[in-house]
Amino acid sequence: MNNNDEIIIRPANNNDDLKRIAELIYKTDVYIYPYWFENVENAKEELSQRLLEEGFIFNINNIDVAVDSKTNEIVGIINSYTKNSNLNYDYTNLKNKNERYNFTITNYVEHLVNDIKNVPYAYISNICVHENYRGKKIAKKLINYVKDKYKKQLLDEIYLDVIINNKSAVVAYEKNGFEVQSDVFTGFAGPSEEEPEVVSMSSRL
Numbered sequence: 001m002n003n004n005d006e007i008i009i010r011p012a013n014n015n016d017d018l019k020r021i022a023e024l025i026y027k028t029d030v031y032i033y034p035y036w037f038e039n040v041e042n043a044k045e046e047l048s049q050r051l052l053e054e055g056f057i058f059n060i061n062n063i064d065v066a067v068d069s070k071t072n073e074i075v076g077i078i079n080s081y082t083k084n085s086n087l088n089y090d091y092t093n094l095k096n097k098n099e100r101y102n103f104t105i106t107n108y109v110e111h112l113v114n115d116i117k118n119v120p121y122a123y124i125s126n127i128c129v130h131e132n133y134r135g136k137k138i139a140k141k142l143i144n145y146v147k148d149k150y151k152k153q154l155l156d157e158i159y160l161d162v163i164i165n166n167k168s169a170v171v172a173y174e175k176n177g178f179e180v181q182s183d184v185f186t187g188f189a190g191p192s193e194e195e196p197e198v199v200s201m202s203s204r205l
């Protein structure tokens with residue numbers, strides 16, 4: 001078992017294990033990403049390449065990673081941005097690709113991007129700690145890292161949306177200063193899927 005002191009949080013870069021980052025993004029939402037990519041192997045192949053595309057919501061520049069310094073393994077990720085992040089991606093190619101992208105890009109990614117353009121807050125869209133490393137306060141380290149980052153940019157609030165039946169995530173956010181800020185609303189799923197119930201949470205920086 002690894003000691004938490006051996007976990008380093010730092011910005012992701014092009015030389016990182018992009019497939020591991022893609023895998024961890026895939027595991028942050030059991031509705032949208034399985035619908036989008038069908039399975040984790042597809043996500044690892046495709047999303048790992050898109051991480052390098054300028055302006056894409058999951059661009060490597062928006063991601064910070066938790067690394068086990070003993071093994072250099074990426075054990076956690078957090079994807080976050082602000083209205084000043086480069087989110088000027090042309091989604092046309094994705095939309096044209098297939099029905100799945102057409103649905104999800106229209107209803108999910110564009111919604112997120114448009115939302116963030118209008119608010120003076122930071123936004124966390126994805127956080128994941130690898131199964132073997134959960135319960136070691138790595139999520140706490142990742143959250144504190146991005147909070148410090150945006151505090152230094154003089155922002156004073158950070159928010160996120162979370163599926164309410166994802167108890168581990170809700171508890172982890174509550175333990176790290178986030179409070180529910182909205183009524184329950186309907187999240188995004190594939191057209192034939194049951195729609196998840198979601199709330200927005202935010203924390204002062």
Ligand SMILES: CC(C)(COP(=O)(O)OP(=O)(O)OC[C@H]1O[C@@H](n2cnc3c(N)ncnc32)[C@H](O)[C@@H]1OP(=O)(O)O)[C@@H](O)C(=O)NCCC(=O)NCCS
Nearest residue numbers: 028127128129134135136137138139140168169171172175
């Ligand atoms: C949510 C997640 C990131 C938490 O990561 P983690 O590194 O295990 O969390 P931490 O160890 O930092 O725990 C933070 C706090 O939440 C609590 N917590 C975490 N998981 C919990 C669980 N399943 N039940 C109860 N409390 C839990 C911890 O006890 C800790 O509280 P403490 O500070 O008082 O000790 C992790 O479970 C995960 O990757 N889940 C899958 C991906 C996902 O759903 N992401 C969220 C999408 S919005």
